[in-house]
Amino acid sequence: CESELELSPEDNRQTPGEIFQDAEAYKQFLAKLYAGLAVSGQQGPAGNPDLIGLDEGFSQYLRLYWMLQELPTEEAVIGWNDGTILTLHAQTWTSGNEFIRTMYSRILYQVAQTNAFIRETSDANLNAYGVDQATREEIVKFRAEARFLRALSYYHALDLFGNPPFISENDPVGAFLPEQIQRADLFTFIESELLAIENEMVPARQNEYGRADRAAVWTLLAKLYLNAEEYTGTKRYADVITYSEKVINAGYTLVDDYQKLFLADNNTNGAQNEIIFPIAFDGLETRSFGGMTFIIRAPIGGDMVPAEFGVNSGWGGLRTTPQFVSLFPGGAESQDEREMFFTEGQRLEIRDITRFKDGYAVAKFRNVDSEGNPGSDPTGEHPDTDFPMFRLADVYLMYAEAVLRGGGGSQSQAVSYINELRDRAYESGGTISANDLTLDFILAERGRELYWEAHRRTDLVRFGQFTSQGVWAWKGNVPQGMTTAAFRDLYPIPASDLGVNTNLTQNPGY
């Protein structure tokens, strides 16, 4: 009977030897790497999670990234009582915070999955699986994209955690203790990876919708260089100019109406010409309780009408602080069309952070198309709206900032890029002159243009305004706000991983 003990799955699960005979499998595996940013497991919206340590919806990549980038800033507060969620805005988090822990797990999960792809598509394996030449040419592109996605996640680790554990396709799958990498070394790795794959990637704007191309690589390089001083101590602003110019010259255009970037049809309404790299969602096919479902439904509450947002109900959690409202001239009555506060029944001040009606609501993202029709999910649970992770406006702002920070480029060009954004935002009179273009202006303008798009924490850190300077409501866990210790510019390595991985050293201050 002993042969009866050699069992392998008999249902839809398969071993690599079985599954990778099929050319289609490589693309499905690649889809998993992208889906890792959008859904939380193998069944939508929930039911076969990737991660076990936290509730499935909460553990979703984009949701956690958004929370860690937005909640500790003046752009967002949340009123729920889930675990340690309130310590994020208060900037009182510890290494035991489960949202920080799960973001860290999620990032390294994504890295491990991309490593598995890279390992599985080695020449030796492709020979063994007997893959034909045409498929192999496709797989070369897939591999480059997998490396891009790995670099993207490592970039998030670099930015949020500084010195994460480092694993590559050469590591085994098991229960070993990965080595910690220093921030500057990780910077170098990401940079070298992106430069190495640049020419293997599909040229800008030539790939299928949803897949990364060369411009996505350039944008990530620009972001890396823009923050290089923070990451490595070395300024790389000239490189920001180089790579943002590459993106700008690739043919992207701003969509006519700012709002269209955040609607259910932002993959077809013209916004797709501005968006360089989206995380794609679909109300029927790509469903999660994280991602855009969170970003659209968590801000709906009070007197807001869910149907106007194309969903059946709101979750009554996210609002913004008075300090962010004041970034717009005229506050909630601003001429700037990017101002999308919902104020009816809401109080500007936040007396009680758990009360939805304290703080203005934000009506930026919606699951309705440009005509006002709701998305494809007939139940109104999950949106079609894609998340604009990289878009041209961000690249314009990076270019302008690099010019101001001495990276070269052209100041008049910078002003002209900014005025493209201002022209779109204002019916008239929005444009600025060269004198107006200062670093303070850039930080404020990035807030106005890119708020709630998961950039704010990185921006505030780069401008030195995140912790020891900069005050907004409930920062430091006091109503009027207070400054906090600078070590919080980095998140802690989670205590749970320090507990199991003795190769790790905690970030200073924690």
Add this chain to the structure above:
Amino acid sequence: TISGIITERDTGMPIPGANVVIKGTTNGTTTNFDGEYTLDGVNLDDVIVVSYLGFASQEIPFTGQQTINVQLQPDTAVLEEVVLIGYGSTRRQDATGAVEQISTEDFNRGAIVSPEQLIAGKSAGVRITSGNGAPGGGAQIRIRGGSSLSANNDPLIVVDGLPLDQRGVQGVRNQLNAINPNEIEDFVVLKDASATAIYGSRASNGVILITTKKGKRGADLTFEYDLKASVGTVTDYVDVLDAAQFRNIIETTEGTDLGLLGESDTDWQDEIYQTAVGAIHNFTVAQGFENFYYRINYNNTSQTGVLKTDLYERNALNIALNTDLLDNDLKLTLTTKASIDANHFAEQGAIGAAVGFDPTQSVYDATSPFGGFFEFRNANDEALQQATRNPLALLLQRDAEGETKRVISNFNVDYRIPLIEDLRFNLNAGVDYAENDGFSFVPTTAATVIQDIPNQEIYGGFNRNTLLDFYFNYKPYLEAISTNVDLTAGHSFQEFYSTSKSRFTENNVWVERDRSINRNALESYFARASFDILDRYLISASYRMDGSSRFSEKNRWSSFPALSVGWKINNEAFLKDSNTFSELKLRAGYGVTGNQEIGPNYGYINVYTPSAAGASYQFGDRFYRTLRPEEFDADLRWEELQTYNVGLDFGFFSNRFTGSVDAYHRTTDGLLAQVPVPAGSNLSDQLVTNVGETVSKGLEIGLNAGVVRTDKLDWNVNYNITFEDLEITRLDLGNNPGFFIPQGGISGGVGNTIQLWKKGIDPTTFFVYRQVYDQDGQPIEGAYVDVNGDNVITEADRQPYKKGRPDFFMGLTNNFTYKDFDFSFTFRGSFGGYMYNNTQSSTGFRTAGTVTPEAYYSNFNANVLETNFRNSQFFSDYYVRSADFVKLDNVSVGYLIPGEKVDFRASLTATNILTITDYEGLDPEIAGGIDNNFYPRPRTFVLGLNLQF
């Protein structure tokens, strides 16, 4: 006239109440308190019969004596009771392991549907906690507290030789319900490794052997009908606010809108519960011929739940056929248990909804588009999606039914091999096949349905467990060394297969889920050698080698040895003639057992899973199903438990008082736990792997006393007490003293947990802040002890505190029989365990009911009036309360009317009668230690009728 005195042979003590009768007549008497009797009307050639319960009767011919004194000796049949052990049996007095047999007469009484309830509170070291009050529901069985963290902690259950799948079968409320409690002859609980190691890799959590009733050779044809009719009611509701109190709290909270309140005063819990009724019918026919005997039982059980719409029904046929051939050298036994288990599943979410629903709203609403039920809705008559749903509507608007057809059948051949005396061959072929079908349906009129078609699911599947084992048994007596030898060696192969499939409606269409298939197999070789030297010294050794499909070839096979010794001290010369000791045996054993119920079947191989509906990703215009490589541990291996056990069995005064004491120390090595893996080292954040170690220690005492044993009155008391201690001694891959793993998810806030696994403590320990109280003893909101003194309260101030598991627990059973009248009751007690009152912590603060995502309010636990908390204080130790209790589980009276042709017995039983506890929640006995939306256990009254003819 004759007279005399009747005494016990061993002790010389007089026996009061012994019968002295002239054989074949009704002329007789009983002895008085001093054991004396006088009997008139005795003729020559009469035979005097002297008898007494528990002793061998004696017959003395009357030859004209004036005095007949008789010394009765204990009935050896009682002493030599045969006890099943794995793959064979032994005499009770020769057992060297911690083995306990619980037979019919010891069982709990009442309308018992689930077999494990028969032995709740009956055995030291065995803790049985019913899951909840649902009809036909199962219980958590823990022998010596369980030894694993993430692997299964359920004991292995072997029914008439067939080990059941430890994971259960799909679709049923309790997999043991396939065994009709009426048909169970006895349970044998194997507790320590020297007893269980013969079951190897599945034995770490103990083994329960269930033997069902069989026909008897040469027995007359008997028919039996048994009825148990029951009614059950909920004894208590969760203490929530009534309409006036609720209105008051909404009024006094800033920023609330009184316009959202209704005008009614509804007790929602009263709306969802009902009086449960049930009936259990058993028809049995049994008969025995010279070579063939049988027993056939038909059972019909029907029980409604105390939660409306809950229903459990069972129709079962038990057949036991025996035939003895070739001069009794060949015994064939076929046992078959066929059952159809049908359920109507109530929506248990109604329990939480009833606790949380606004009491000012009425149940029905004539203008409601939701089938006439009140629901929170907006101006467009759309249900508010985040609002609490009408609890009664949740129950009445949902139809969820499931049926499981199951056959457990075992064919046993026992052949005494001619030529070689004392050699037997035993072969077992068994199958357990369970086929499950079910559906759920919620119409579009229900507020929970947000698509345009009804919410529907149809599911089905089956489990198949097949067994083939055989062994040889050689049992010679070696005269030369005065030794009884008992040798057994055999082989076993068992395979478990399960598959399921379902489809359901989502977004207005039917969605098909891929069929899931799981298979695992276990192959084993086993052997045992036992020696009884001079009827005094016992030595037993067993060895099992198991191979499991769940581990890689490298780690596939593992050995599970055991060794135990016993010393029958009462057979030593210095005690042989003792009047006091009728039994005294010292036991000691060591053994290694395993646990292979680790969860995944293919945990050691690299497997890819395709995505199901809703988890595809868009490339261009196409959505691609994704492929995910799963986490795996190529080095996955057995969890091994090493047990040391010492025990003492004793019996005094012809075993009128008997007892056992066992002490054990167990170490789990290679503990299988689902733990966080170093980030990046695997393909998930957590992995089932061998990382830790636990140590458990315990002391178990069981006592039995025949307090009064007279012909008319028999009073038997059984008491057992168990002390248990379990500690995690290692948990992580590194060795960080502060490392812990959060456990015990609670309601109220996503991702909140209240327990932890950590080195040095019990795995059910709570993890809380230490509440600060004011002078009046009131908790001060948000004020906690700053344990680390850094002037802020952070997670670092959360401390391990108390635990869910009791320190000790006990059971006390009294059985009285007076003539044809019997009376029994059972108490159970548990001490040192704590409970986290999540019912209070999740709704016992103001913002719980007033800060809601949409326009509605929800009700509060009445505890809010005591604490006056404004915001949630989930992690306050205020909610961790002592869960000590004493329960009067069961009281039963019965009366037997013997008839010429028909014996008639009537009984009345009440169960769950009384709970003595300081715990404020519904029930202090909830497995795991977290009290939240518990389905209440009903108090039940049972009328029993039994006819035998």
